[in-house]
Amino acid sequence: MIGRFLGSRGWRRFRRGRLAMASLAVIGVYFVAAVAVTLGAVSREDTKMRVGPNRLPGFLERINAEKRYDFNKWYVGELSGVFGRAQRAGDEAAAREMLGAFALAERRMSGAAPSELFPVYETMEKAWGELDDALAMREDLADERFVLRAEAAEQRASGADASATEARLREVEERLSEIRPRVEELYREVERAIEVLLPMPEGLRGLVYRLRIGLGTDSKGASISSQAVYSVKIAFQVGFVTALLAVLIGTILGASAAFFGGWVDHVVLWVVSTLSSIPYLVLMAVFVYVFQAPSLAKWFDNPDRPGLGLVPLYAAFGLTFWIGTCRVIRGEVMKIKELEYVQAATALGFGRFSILLRHIIPNTAHIMFINFSLLFIGAIKSEVILTFLGLGVKGQPSWGIMISHGADGVTNFFFWEVGAATVFMFVLVLAFNIVSDALQDAFDPKHV
Amino acid sequence: MALLEVRNLVKHFPVRGGLLNRVQGSVHAVNGVSFDIKRGETLGVVGESGCGKSTLGKTVIRLHEPTSGSIRLEGQDITSLGPREMMPFRRKMQIIFQDPYSSLNPRLTINGHIREAVRFHGVADAGSIDDCVDDILLKVGLRPEAKHKYPHEFSGGQRQRIGIARALSVRPELVVADEPVSALDVSIQAQVLNLLTDLKQEFGLTMMFISHDLKVIEHFCDRILVMYLGYVVEELHAEDLDEQARHPYTRALLGANPVDDPDERRPLTVLQGDVPSPYEPPSGCPFVTRCPLAMVRCRQEMPPLEPKEPDGHPAACWAVEPKSAPAD
Numbered sequence: 001m002i003g004r005f006l007g008s009r010g011w012r013r014f015r016r017g018r019l020a021m022a023s024l025a026v027i028g029v030y031f032v033a034a035v036a037v038t039l040g041a042v043s044r045e046d047t048k049m050r051v052g053p054n055r056l057p058g059f060l061e062r063i064n065a066e067k068r069y070d071f072n073k074w075y076v077g078e079l080s081g082v083f084g085r086a087q088r089a090g091d092e093a094a095a096r097e098m099l100g101a102f103a104l105a106e107r108r109m110s111g112a113a114p115s116e117l118f119p120v121y122e123t124m125e126k127a128w129g130e131l132d133d134a135l136a137m138r139e140d141l142a143d144e145r146f147v148l149r150a151e152a153a154e155q156r157a158s159g160a161d162a163s164a165t166e167a168r169l170r171e172v173e174e175r176l177s178e179i180r181p182r183v184e185e186l187y188r189e190v191e192r193a194i195e196v197l198l199p200m201p202e203g204l205r206g207l208v209y210r211l212r213i214g215l216g217t218d219s220k221g222a223s224i225s226s227q228a229v230y231s232v233k234i235a236f237q238v239g240f241v242t243a244l245l246a247v248l249i250g251t252i253l254g255a256s257a258a259f260f261g262g263w264v265d266h267v268v269l270w271v272v273s274t275l276s277s278i279p280y281l282v283l284m285a286v287f288v289y290v291f292q293a294p295s296l297a298k299w300f301d302n303p304d305r306p307g308l309g310l311v312p313l314y315a316a317f318g319l320t321f322w323i324g325t326c327r328v329i330r331g332e333v334m335k336i337k338e339l340e341y342v343q344a345a346t347a348l349g350f351g352r353f354s355i356l357l358r359h360i361i362p363n364t365a366h367i368m369f370i371n372f373s374l375l376f377i378g379a380i381k382s383e384v385i386l387t388f389l390g391l392g393v394k395g396q397p398s399w400g401i402m403i404s405h406g407a408d409g410v411t412n413f414f415f416w417e418v419g420a421a422t423v424f425m426f427v428l429v430l431a432f433n434i435v436s437d438a439l440q441d442a443f444d445p446k447h448v
Numbered sequence: 449m450a451l452l453e454v455r456n457l458v459k460h461f462p463v464r465g466g467l468l469n470r471v472q473g474s475v476h477a478v479n480g481v482s483f484d485i486k487r488g489e490t491l492g493v494v495g496e497s498g499c500g501k502s503t504l505g506k507t508v509i510r511l512h513e514p515t516s517g518s519i520r521l522e523g524q525d526i527t528s529l530g531p532r533e534m535m536p537f538r539r540k541m542q543i544i545f546q547d548p549y550s551s552l553n554p555r556l557t558i559n560g561h562i563r564e565a566v567r568f569h570g571v572a573d574a575g576s577i578d579d580c581v582d583d584i585l586l587k588v589g590l591r592p593e594a595k596h597k598y599p600h601e602f603s604g605g606q607r608q609r610i611g612i613a614r615a616l617s618v619r620p621e622l623v624v625a626d627e628p629v630s631a632l633d634v635s636i637q638a639q640v641l642n643l644l645t646d647l648k649q650e651f652g653l654t655m656m657f658i659s660h661d662l663k664v665i666e667h668f669c670d671r672i673l674v675m676y677l678g679y680v681v682e683e684l685h686a687e688d689l690d691e692q693a694r695h696p697y698t699r700a701l702l703g704a705n706p707v708d709d710p711d712e713r714r715p716l717t718v719l720q721g722d723v724p725s726p727y728e729p730p731s732g733c734p735f736v737t738r739c740p741l742a743m744v745r746c747r748q749e750m751p752p753l754e755p756k757e758p759d760g761h762p763a764a765c766w767a768v769e770p771k772s773a774p775a776d
């Protein structure tokens with residue numbers, strides 16, 4: 001089957017398109033990621049675990065003075081919490097255990113003895129206190145300079161003697177220029193201490209940690225990259241199951257409607273026209289709502305059964321998306337069933353079902369194939385939309401959840417969460433669009 | 449006893465429409481056709497496009513359900529047998545189609561096509577199916593190695609040979625050949641016709657050969673039915689075609705045939721107008737709208753298919769003298 005497919009003309013034609021092959025490779029990468037996530041490369045815990053301060057920006061973005069203060073403050077706060085508890089624990093072993101338990105994913109507390117760590121911690125605390133003072137003083141001086149400048153300018157304008165004010169201004173500026181390197185020095189001291197207490201991991205663990213914080217962290221300090229990668233699995237799950245379900249339902253109903261005609265055709269057409277007169281997002285939302293009924297929610301909206309959490313989505317999408325496939329397959333089967341090879345099979349005495357299965361359905365395979373790839377991205381996009389509206393995926397990361405959580409960050413110029421989700425989805429959807437376009441061109445029987 | 453006896457066969461296709469999808473009328477594709485085919489004989493059916501000759505062929509082998517009339521194969525009435533009772537007769541009646549492109553399933557190999565037929569009807573036992581397939585392919589002039597290929601890898605003529613092989617693989621008694629050469633190049637037509645002639649001999653086939661080409665029919669068939677708008681208008685022996693044809697429609701068809709002598713000049717009888725719609729056939733004789741001999745009577749009464757002068761073959765025309773009862 002696969003060998004035959006790879007030798008077919010359509011596939012040869014498809015392979016000639018470079019863009020399509022590149023897109024196929026991209027989808028392959030996503031697929032590998034989805035499989036890896038399923039095998040446990042990124043667990044659900046990984047996506048919730050704290051890996052650093054809140055809203056840490058990802059690669060490329062330089063940390064400005066304000067964020068530098070916030071992030072260092074967060075580290076100092078965390079560390080003083082754990083060291084405070086360790087101090088209260090009293091004996092050395094308990095303190096060591098308490099300190100060793102502290103970790104940000106791969107970034108663990110230094111393994112040195114507590115007796116070595118406590119002095120470092122104290123230096124850090126002291127430097128931080130001084131830094132706070134210095135910063136407060138710098139702020140005061142800056143304010144004063146502003147006032148003095150205005151005063152001096154006013155005095156000069158009115159012709160009064162400004163020398164006293166100017167002398168004071170010079171003094172303030174001198175002190176300010178002294179404070180600036182002092183602040184930098186204190187920052188360095190604090191950062192050095194943090195680095196000693198919480199050393200950046202080396203080697204493979206270091207790489208993993210860097211990947212975790214590579215796209216920054218969300219508003220709870222959890223890794224954005226882990227969430228984005230985990231969402232690939234969710235997207236593939238939803239896309240694959242839904243597209244399969246929809247193509248299956250659509251093919252069975254469409255083929256039987258066209259082949260058997262009569263009341264079967266009437267019923268199927270009635271259902272198709274009725275459902276397609278309702279906007280599909282509304283329809284999906286209704287189906288998802290149905291699963292929120294208390295009797296169903298205890299199965300599908302239950303943290304104890306995370307495996308069933310996506311079933312409402314599968315059902316809603318599967319029951320909505322088959323309509324298009326059904327219509328196309330019905331048209332194609334109506335065409336095929338009048339072809340002479342079907343008549344030849346009838347003349348040979350084959351039953352209707354065996355003709356349907358052997359001569360008609362296989363000849364709609366290209367339509368099933370193209371519809372599958374179109375529905376796959378349709379399902380992913382709809383999943384993100386519904387999840388963004390709070391109706392879709394729950395309890396696990398998804399691009400939709402990332403976008404809705406990250407939305408308020410955007411107003412604070414924190415684009416990493418929304419950006420990561422959008423880029424991940426965009427690349428996948430684009431690649432799929434290109435591939436299904438190329439598939440359509442390559443397998444359209446009009447060209448064969 | 450004739451192999452196939454068809455009596456008053458009628459096939460109407462209902463036309464639906466309107467708000468409630470009611471039957472609004474029907475297309476009269478075949479109107480009361482009767483004929484016999486003797487074992488080993490080849491019956492030609494000729495007529496222009498839309499005259500119902502293909503529908504007749506497909507109704508005879510029950511690809512279409514007849515509206516009325518009867519079909520008897522080897523003396524047994526098969527007109528209204530259900531699918532299960534039809535099974536033994538399905539093997540005995542096969543069809544060769546016109547279009548070699550749509551008559552083969554693009555997703556099945558040649559082996560798949562012929563094998564399923566052979567196995568389904570138990571023509572050969574399980575061990576010898578492969579030999580049987582190879583054998584029939586050789587007989588239609590294809591190499592047995594080609595059987596693993598798909599239809600698109602063959603030319604039109606080769607595909608038609610495959611269609612013939614599929615039909616003959618179940619050893620039928622009667623083969624309906626529905627314009628089997630019309631879609632082929634002239635050079636290939638000759639090859640396929642010769643092949644059919646050979647196979648007819650070899651398998652002792654009885655054939656119903658449908659074509660719009662009088663030359664092919666005359667060359668290939670023993671007896672000829674001329675059809676017009678679902679009616680048989682004349683029935684005659686192939687060798688009598690040129691000399692004895694009496695019906696004005698048959699004469700017009702003969703007149704439209706090109707001759708192979710460029711110097712020969714003959715009066716052309718070109719028919720005016722189009723074939724009337726089988727949805728609303730004219731009253732009286734179906735040919736009345738285009739007939740050069742049309743009389744008042746033709747518009748009122750349908751002429752019966754009855755023996756005509758001089759040799760007594762049947763034709764349906766008021767303008768042609770009936771054969772007088774033999775004087776004793």
